Amino acid sequence: MFKLTKRRLLSAATFAAASLAIPASFAQDSGAKDKVKAAFVYVGPVGDFGWTYAHDEARKCMVEQLGDKVETTFVENVAEGPDSERVIRQLAQDGADIVFTTSFGFMNPTIKVAKQFPDVKFEHATGYQTGSDNMSLYNAKFYQGRAVLGTIAGKMSESGKAGYIASFPIPEVVMGINAFTLAAKKVNPDFETQVVWVNSWYDPAKEADAANALLSQGADVITQHTDSPAPLQAAEKAGAIAFGQASDMSSFAPNAHMTAIVDDWCPYYVKRVEAVLDGSWEADNVWLGMADGEVVMSPFSDKMPEDVKEAAQKVYDDTKAGTYEVFTGPITDQSGEVRVPEGETLSEEDLLKMDWYVEGVKS
Incomplete structure (x- = not known):
């Protein structure tokens, strides 16, 4: 129905059906870590004061809360399509333990890279589809x-x-x-x-x-x-x-x-990185709102x-x-x-x- 782009849907009906088809969680064996390398992929500039700004503020908030237990990096202004796949793959190759891809148009590239790096965790914002048990979905109401x-x-x-x-x-x-x-x-x-x-x-x-x-x-x-x-x-x-x-x-x-x-993504990012730290991370599909402190x-x-x-x-x-x-x-x-x-x-x-x-x- 719609051309694939940031936070967009190929088909509204497909979105709903696929969301319901994704199991609530997939267990994944993972050992605890002393420190996690977390990477973020942004579609816009961190200074847009909107969507990307909110995600980057949450990244910084997470660092404040977790201190030296987490090391972060980010890439901004990543175009959807081949460029995003290249960036996501490079972050995984560079040793990221978990990669947050924060635009709908990063969905298919994230799925592809996640399959190639089964030991890395991937979290995709606002999507509806995964392809492996090391990829999770998150969204806000x-x-x-x-x-x-x-x-x-x-x-x-x-x-x-x-x-x-x-x-x-x-x-x-x-x-x-x-x-x-x-x-x-x-x-x-x-x-x-x-x-x-x-x-x-x-x-x-x-x-x-x-x-x-x-x-x-x-x-x-x-x-x-x-x-x-x-x-x-x-x-x-x-x-x-x-x-x-x-x-x-x-x-x-x-x-x-x-x-x-x-858009307060900080609690979610803290929770997911902590799960990688203690070895309890599982793939999930969540749509959180005011009751969860995300909106x-x-x-x-x-x-x-x-x-x-x-x-x-x-x-x-x-x-x-x-x-x-x-x-x-x-x-x-x-x-x-x-x-x-x-x-x-x-x-x-x-x-x-x-x-x-x-x-x-x-x-």
Whole structure:
């Protein structure tokens, strides 16, 4: 369905089916180690302040926690395809004990290299397929944070219109757009989300142009599923509110930035490297969220009214406690069809193949 690229899916249905087909864990015999060499492969620059920045901050956090028990290295700006396979193989050849490949487009290269180096552990972010028992999968439920953002947008927007700068129309992004819109409509039933696709994960110029276009069309809230601070800066100039992506971006837009979804990969990286250290590492396939501490929110802006802070905090707390799920019905799509009946909740399988938009999304 979609061309293979960063965090993209060949087929939403294939993703869901394959995810369910992967066993929960594969035991792998491994002796304990005194020190682990961990390597990271990044699709973007560590200074993007988004996706790659969050992964690298987690790497540094892991080093702080594990000290001299771990030695790390990373390669940034790795293009997907042959280049990534070469980089992954070189890291394995150079003695890495575990290699984290942090972009969807690294999936097939990781599978290929993992088969060639059975004594090295491989961890792939956001993929759906493995090929050997020395390769693991990990992902985060970013959509849970989108519900917090939507709650804030619904309560603070005066126009009732938000602009959403989106990367690619894949389930990860679609479910984020829908979660944001559903949460906003719980506050304001007439709320609308206008989506602009930039077909890139990191392109500051395109992102800024998209934000300015949305603002000129009446949006007074800007949110994004792209990685640069450019949309925030556009919102700052226009006097609108906005949200960071993957990390706290408040320094770029101190007036506009209300909060951000923070991708906190550190606990996962610490856990997985510790498992290599003590010899307990097993391949796994996990999709972690707020309850696991992997999806968190940056501090709420002082410019948010107290009632907005309370509403946003409640969504966060209830999601973390498992008592709130944004994809609970009734949910109607753009055509007016009821997709989720009242009282029912979409399954993870259905979320992972989501290819439709809720009422209120203008795409």
